[in-house]
Every structure is written in structure tokens, then in C-alpha cells.
Amino acid sequence: MERVNEGAEAVMYLAKLGSEAILIKSRNRKPWRISKIDTEIREKRTRREAKLLLSARKAGAAVPGVAAVGRYSIFMQRIDGVLLKDSKPAAKDMLTIGTYLANLHANGITHGDFTSANIMLTPDGPFIIDFGLGAFSNSEEEKALDLLLLERSISKKDYTNALKGYKSVSKEYLRVISRLNEIKKRGRYQSRTLA
Ligand SMILES: Nc1ncnc2c1ncn2[C@@H]1O[C@H](COP(=O)(O)OP(=O)(O)O)[C@@H](O)[C@H]1O
Ligand SMILES: [Mg+2]
Incomplete structure (x- = not known):
């Protein structure tokens, strides 16, 4: 093997x-x-x-x-594609990634390591991989951290599109975003591995 x-x-x-x-x-x-x-x-x-x-x-x-x-x-x-961190994604892919994250969150799943190293792009669209740090959780904090990790691992433009996709699906968008802003103010993310 x-x-x-x-x-x-x-x-x-x-x-x-x-x-x-x-x-x-x-x-x-x-x-x-x-x-x-x-x-x-x-x-x-x-x-x-x-x-x-x-x-x-x-x-x-x-x-x-x-x-x-x-x-x-x-x-x-085995997903036949390239990691998001090594590619130039189309706006459509970023929108889809945002809707996938919203779907996960709506179903009580947080990814835990939602960075461009754990998302793959394929001709059939994006795939989310590596749920090794994931959890069955409805914690707004964890949901906000998924968005924060994404934001910090991709370009501003790509993040804007992902957030657009997330917003289009999520019923808890405002709550998660306000938690995200609170985390940023608090600087909690500095204690998490964001390398
Ligand atoms: N289903 C998959 N199909 C193709 N490549 C994958 C798949 N799962 C993981 N990989 C590749 O293996 C690498 C490590 O896998 P990952 O699940 O992220 O493990 P780790 O917990 O070590 O980060 C990924 O970055 C990706 O390149
Ligand atoms: Mg990984």
C-alpha cells in the first residue's frame, strides 16, 4: 500500500x-x-x-x-482534486463552501479546523475533508471559530464570497457573526492554533 x-x-x-x-x-x-x-x-x-x-x-x-x-x-x-490553499477558486466554489459550512452548522456539526488546507476543489465542486477536530455541537462559539479559521486562511475576496454563501443558507447568521466579532474583540483566537 x-x-x-x-x-x-x-x-x-x-x-x-x-x-x-x-x-x-x-x-x-x-x-x-x-x-x-x-x-x-x-x-x-x-x-x-x-x-x-x-x-x-x-x-x-x-x-x-x-x-x-x-x-x-x-x-x-479519495477525492481527486487540489487543496483550496493551492488553488485560485472561482467565486461559485467559495459560495458553495459557505453553504456547506452553513449546512453543517444547521445540523449541529462544527468542523474544528476549517482552513484552506482542509477543503479540496474538484471539477465536481468543493469537498470538505478532515473532520478530525470536528464535533457534534451547537455552540455558537465553535461555529464562529469555523468562520474565523476560514477567514484567516484565504483571501478577503474569497472569504466575502464564502460568507455570502453562508448567509444565504444560515438561519443563525446574525448570531454567529456577532459571536465572531466578539471573539475578535476578545482576542480569544490568539490562544488557538492559527498557524
Ligand atoms: N479523502 C481524501 N481524498 C484525497 N486526499 C485526501 C483525503 N483526505 C485527506 N487527504 C489529503 O491528506 C492530507 C491529510 O489529511 P487530513 O484528513 O487533513 O489529516 P490530518 O488530520 O493529518 O490533517 C490532506 O491535506 C489532503 O491532502
Ligand atoms: Mg488536515
């Missing part, structure tokens, strides 16, 4: 299922963690991420389809 990418938390492998490309996101052992705790963390996060992917799809966001879930790994559809 081809190892394609090593992230902070997981290793990605590429495999085939018939003619379909499958990506395996595997949470490998962290030797510095106590073994029992390590096992629990990896199991819990894997299960949560798989559930979030399934729920996100139901909520109307384009996300990788889940083919199977193991104890520490998710077998998912």
Missing part, C-alpha cells in the same frame, strides 16, 4: 477497491502516550470522525464517502 501523506495525527495510505481509489486514514500509535490511553484516544477519534463524515454528508455537504471503518482507520473515497 502506498503511503501518501503523514499528518500530525494520522498516516494516509492509498489503496484500490475495484477501480475506485480509496484513501485510508490511519491513526497510528503515539509511543509517548500511555498505551491504554493511546488506544482509547485513537479509537474514540476514529469513531467520531467517521460519524461526522456520515452526518456531514446527510447534512448536505460534499465530503468523502466512507467505505469502511476499522478500529483505528477510516477507509474513504
Whole structure:
């Protein structure tokens, strides 16, 4: 199996299922963690991420389809595209990304790491990936932080279009935006990883 990418938390492998490309996101052992705790963390996060992917799809966001879930790994559809951070998106793509985020939020899902490194563009439109820090949450704070991370990872023009898409769908737009402004004033985001 081809190892394609090593992230902070997981290793990605590429495999085939018939003619379909499958990506395996595997949470490998962290030797510095106590073994029992390590096992629990990896199991819990894997299960949560798989559930979030399934729920996100139901909520109307384009996300990788889940083919199977193991104890520490998710077998998912490989998206054939480029990361938003490496592309020049069309306005339409940014609008769609905004509507996807609003759909997630409306269904009580927060992404937790909603940056241009976790969004892919394809000829079939954008896909949201990496729900590894996601949560089932209706917290306005977490929703606002999704917008803040997006804002800080893309151009002003792209963010304006994404926000337009978000606004067109979200029934909680004003509440989330006022929370976002409050967070900015407070400077809470400085305590989060925004590198
Ligand atoms: N379903 C997918 N299809 C294609 N590439 C993917 C997919 N999921 C992840 N990737 C690639 O692997 C990288 C790491 O995956 P990600 O889920 O973001 O893991 P991490 O938690 O390590 O950030 C992504 O930035 C992307 O380039
Ligand atoms: Mg990621």
C-alpha cells in the first residue's frame, strides 16, 4: 500500500477497491502516550470522525464517502482534486463552501479546523475533508471559530464570497457573526492554533 501523506495525527495510505481509489486514514500509535490511553484516544477519534463524515454528508455537504471503518482507520473515497490553499477558486466554489459550512452548522456539526488546507476543489465542486477536530455541537462559539479559521486562511475576496454563501443558507447568521466579532474583540483566537 502506498503511503501518501503523514499528518500530525494520522498516516494516509492509498489503496484500490475495484477501480475506485480509496484513501485510508490511519491513526497510528503515539509511543509517548500511555498505551491504554493511546488506544482509547485513537479509537474514540476514529469513531467520531467517521460519524461526522456520515452526518456531514446527510447534512448536505460534499465530503468523502466512507467505505469502511476499522478500529483505528477510516477507509474513504479519495477525492481527486487540489487543496483550496493551492488553488485560485472561482467565486461559485467559495459560495458553495459557505453553504456547506452553513449546512453543517444547521445540523449541529462544527468542523474544528476549517482552513484552506482542509477543503479540496474538484471539477465536481468543493469537498470538505478532515473532520478530525470536528464535533457534534451547537455552540455558537465553535461555529464562529469555523468562520474565523476560514477567514484567516484565504483571501478577503474569497472569504466575502464564502460568507455570502453562508448567509444565504444560515438561519443563525446574525448570531454567529456577532459571536465572531466578539471573539475578535476578545482576542480569544490568539490562544488557538492559527498557524
Ligand atoms: N479523502 C481524501 N481524498 C484525497 N486526499 C485526501 C483525503 N483526505 C485527506 N487527504 C489529503 O491528506 C492530507 C491529510 O489529511 P487530513 O484528513 O487533513 O489529516 P490530518 O488530520 O493529518 O490533517 C490532506 O491535506 C489532503 O491532502
Ligand atoms: Mg488536515
